[in-house]
Amino acid sequence: MPIRITSEEAPEAGPSRRSVPARSSPELDGEDDMIEEEGWTKETFENRSISKSTHSAIPQLRTTMDKLKEVISRIEEGLEIVKETAIALEDSQQDEPAIDEVENSFFKALDQRELLTMKIGVLEDIINQLRAGEEYSNIESSYEQLSIPRETEYLGKSKRAKYKNSKEYADFRSALWEVNHSTACPPVSQWLEKGPDDESDDDDFDVGGVTQNYRCPITLVLFEDATTSNKCGHNYSGEAIRDLVDSARKSRRPAKCPVTGCSAVLDKTDLKANPALQKRADEFARREKRREDEREEGDDTIAIEDDEEDY
Ligand SMILES: [Zn+2]
Numbered sequence: 001m002p003i004r005i006t007s008e009e010a011p012e013a014g015p016s017r018r019s020v021p022a023r024s025s026p027e028l029d030g031e032d033d034m035i036e037e038e039g040w041t042k043e044t045f046e047n048r049s050i051s052k053s054t055h056s057a058i059p060q061l062r063t064t065m066d067k068l069k070e071v072i073s074r075i076e077e078g079l080e081i082v083k084e085t086a087i088a089l090e091d092s093q094q095d096e097p098a099i100d101e102v103e104n105s106f107f108k109a110l111d112q113r114e115l116l117t118m119k120i121g122v123l124e125d126i127i128n129q130l131r132a133g134e135e136y137s138n139i140e141s142s143y144e145q146l147s148i149p150r151e152t153e154y155l156g157k158s159k160r161a162k163y164k165n166s167k168e169y170a171d172f173r174s175a176l177w178e179v180n181h182s183t184a185c186p187p188v189s190q191w192l193e194k195g196p197d198d199e200s201d202d203d204d205f206d207v208g209g210v211t212q213n214y215r216c217p218i219t220l221v222l223f224e225d226a227t228t229s230n231k232c233g234h235n236y237s238g239e240a241i242r243d244l245v246d247s248a249r250k251s252r253r254p255a256k257c258p259v260t261g262c263s264a265v266l267d268k269t270d271l272k273a274n275p276a277l278q279k280r281a282d283e284f285a286r287r288e289k290r291r292e293d294e295r296e297e298g299d300d301t302i303a304i305e306d307d308e309e310d311y
Contacts, residue, residue: 049135049136049137049138049139050130050135050136050139051130051133051134051135051136052130052131052133057130058127058130058131061123061126061127061130062127064123065120065123065124068116068119068120068123069120071116072113072116072117072120075109075112075113075116076113078109079106079109079110079113079168080276082102082105082106082109083106083171083172083175084276084279085102086099086102086103086106086172086175086176087175087176087179087280087283089102090176090179090180091179091283091287094179094180099176103172103191106168106169106172107159107162107163110162110163110166110168110169111154111155111162114154114162115151115154118147118150118151118154119147121150122143122146122147122150123143125146126139126142126143126146157195158192158193158194158195158196159192159193159195160189160192160193160194160195161195163188163192164188164189164192166188169188170188171212173185173188173191174212175212175280178212178284179287212280212284214280214281214284214285216235216236216237216240216241217234217236217258217259217260218236218237218240218241218244218258219237219240221237222281222284222285223235223236223237223277223278223281224237224238224239224278225237225238225239225273225278226238226273226274226275226277226278226281227241227242227271227272227273227274228271228272228273228274228277229241229257229264229266229270229271230270230271230272231257231264231265231266231270232257232259232262232264234257234259234262234264235274235277236258238271238273241258241266241271242268242271244258245266245267245268245271255267
């Protein structure tokens with residue numbers, strides 16, 4: 001908080017106005033507003049007894065949950081941006097040292113999201129208990145009793161334990177890997193140092209680097225208007241998948257996801273444009289083109305256009 005010397009606080013400086021107490025300074029009010037925007041105020045959680053019949057208790061808890069969910073979606077947007085920054089660094093120089101810092105930001109964002117998810121879980125538990133007739137004589141301390149052990153447990157985990165099975169981290173690592181490698185990305189544990197408690201779970205399932213495929217499973221060429229199914233997570237070119245859903249509907253068949261082995265039945269409302277994926281597909285095409293050009297420069301033969309990225 002900025003320290004501000006005003007005439008009110010310096011009685012020598014002015015003749016009259018000295019009655020405003022520092023407590024109600026505008027800075028303090030401003031700060032309260034900021035905290036409120038995050039959906040987490042003392043007022044939401046003032047010490048008081050609440051039960052199912054307490055006026056607005058459940059709606060208020062719900063509002064808080066919704067605000068936390070909004071924060072989570074902002075964090076997820078941030079994760080995308082951090083990933084893109086790392087990709088750009090890796091593209092400028094393989095294993096660029098600053099990538100470590102960017103990766104740390106990525107971890108921090110994952111942690112924040114996890115902690116918020118826990119808070120939401122605790123609020124959900126409290127709401128369910130209220131509905132079941134439970135009364136909380138001190139909602140704030142009940143909340144803390146429920147949430148602090150969960151948070152402490154999570155924060156005490158090693159990086160490897162926290163992120164080894166994280167889909168986002170696997171995606172982060174694969175995206176970085178493919179900038180300078182054409183082989184499959186190794187399992188992510190290779191980037192996650194082992195903590196003291198990790199010995200025993202060495203053989204656990206480890207999310208392998210998934211090689212992202214930028215070809216639409218329907219058109220078999222690189223994505224155009226990359227679109228993701230919320231049901232199964234598979235990706236397609238936008239027009240191709242919408243056509244598929246339309247023609248299935250016309251012939252009264254279920255619109256099955258065209259990815260081999262996937263049994264999801266899709267509706268148009270399950271489809272969402274995925275500009276971040278499209279951007280990566282475009283970058284992939286650009287890098288492929290650059291590699292090709294480099295190869296051709298080494299050759300004396302006439303370059304034969306291989307324009308698979310021009311679809
Ligand atoms: Zn699918």
